[in-house]
Amino acid sequence: MPADxxxxxxxxxxDIRPLSRTASRLLVVAALLGVLGTAVASVLLLRHxxxxxxxxxxxxxxxxxxxxxxxxxxxxxxxxAAGRDSxxxx
Numbered sequence: 242m243p244a245d246x247x248x249x250x251x252x253x254x255x256d257i258r259p260l261s262r263t264a265s266r267l268l269v270v271a272a273l274l275g276v277l278g279t280a281v282a283s284v285l286l287l288r289h290x291x292x293x294x295x296x297x298x299x300x301x302x303x304x305x306x307x308x309x310x311x312x313x314x315x316x317x318x319x320x321x322a323a324g325r326d327s328x329x330x331x
Contacts, residue, residue, distance in 0.1 A: 260268070290296045
């Protein structure tokens with residue numbers, strides 16, 4: 242008796258058939274519709290929030306705060322650089 246008789250039979254792989262052409266096309270169409278729907282929803286939300294006065298006010302406030310921070314950082318950098326330059330001259 243061969244030694245292979247003691248070994249259990251390997252599990253069979255399921256028969257996987259490729260999708261039919263119609264199923265493939267339906268899958269592609271569904272994916273494209275999903276992408277298109279997401280794009281349309283994004284545009285509609287952006288249009289809504291871009292025209293909302295409260296959102297515009299918040300954006301302007303945030304921009305003003307960031308500009309103030311940038312100005313103070315630039316002023317601090319200038320004063321630090323001026324302090325270094327004056328210490329070299331002395």
